[in-house]
Amino acid sequence: QEQLVESGGGVVQPGRSLRLSCAASGFTFSIYGMHWVRQSPGKGLEWVAVISKDGNNKYYADSVKGRFTISREDSKDTLYLEMNSLRGEDTAVYYCAKARGSFVYYDMDVWGQGTTVTVSS
Amino acid sequence: QSVLTQPPSASGTPGQRVTISCSGSTSNIGSNSGNWYQQVPGTAPKLLIYSSYQRPSGVPDRFSGSKSGTSASLAISGLQSEDEADYYCAAWDDSLKSWVFGGGTKLTVL
Numbered sequence: 001q002e003q004l005v006e007s008g009g010g011v012v013q014p015g016r017s018l019r020l021s022c023a024a025s026g027f028t029f030s031i032y033g034m035h036w037v038r039q040s041p042g043k044g045l046e047w048v049a050v051i052s053k054d055g056n057n058k059y060y061a062d063s064v065k066g067r068f069t070i071s072r073e074d075s076k077d078t079l080y081l082e083m084n085s086l087r088g089e090d091t092a093v094y095y096c097a098k099a100r101g102s103f104v105y106y107d108m109d110v111w112g113q114g115t116t117v118t119v120s121s
Numbered sequence: 122q123s124v125l126t127q128p129p130s131a132s133g134t135p136g137q138r139v140t141i142s143c144s145g146s147t148s149n150i151g152s153n154s155g156n157w158y159q160q161v162p163g164t165a166p167k168l169l170i171y172s173s174y175q176r177p178s179g180v181p182d183r184f185s186g187s188k189s190g191t192s193a194s195l196a197i198s199g200l201q202s203e204d205e206a207d208y209y210c211a212a213w214d215d216s217l218k219s220w221v222f223g224g225g226t227k228l229t230v231l
Contacts, residue, residue, distance in 0.1 A: 045158070095165055095166070107211065108211075109177060110168075112165065
């Protein structure tokens with residue numbers, strides 16, 4: 001079955017960097033777009049970034065633009081989120097999600113279990 | 122403040138029909154599909170409705186979606202205790218070039 005497993009979360013100081021990974025299995029990773037979505041403690045879902053199947057199109061939420069970078073490595077069936085200049089408001093559970101199609105405007109149909117990022121000194 | 126507007130809470134008794142609304146604009150729901158997600162606290166979200174009306178396989182037909190103009194709606198009929206969860210609408214926004222979520226609606230089964 002289709003499965004996504006996130007890793008790389010942890011506690012990090014403000015201003016530092018962290019890279020999240022998302023390992024995919026059970027589907028042909030290379031033909032689907034992929035998303036990152038986050039959820040701060042006690043808050044709702046916030047979309048973070050999306051990448052198209054070929055990696056040529058990437059879009060970001062204004063709150064992370066210029067600080068976060070989404071990328072993919074199809075040979076490893078893995079999605080990444082490089083997070084720089086981290087702030088307290090970036091503290092959240094980060095979910096990766098498979099898009100229902102190849103392009104950025106497809107919704108998220110399969111979700112991972114999430115990885116927790118805590119930004120604190 | 123979310124781009125998509127949902128009521129913060131909704132409730133119903135077992136067997137009842139409940140509707141949750143999601144108000145957007147011409148750049149998101151008005152020109153693209155509405156999608157709905159269910160999240161039981163402490164677990165990952167689950168896709169309930171896509172393309173405004175479609176149900177993924179495995180989602181009971183008690184759940185249905187609709188769209189009118191710049192608004193989308195999720196209806197749950199035959200309410201069950203396990204439907205108690207948070208529900209989120211989402212859509213692609215052509216102007217923002219981003220995905221947007223509603224603030225979420227907490228459904229309580231009385």
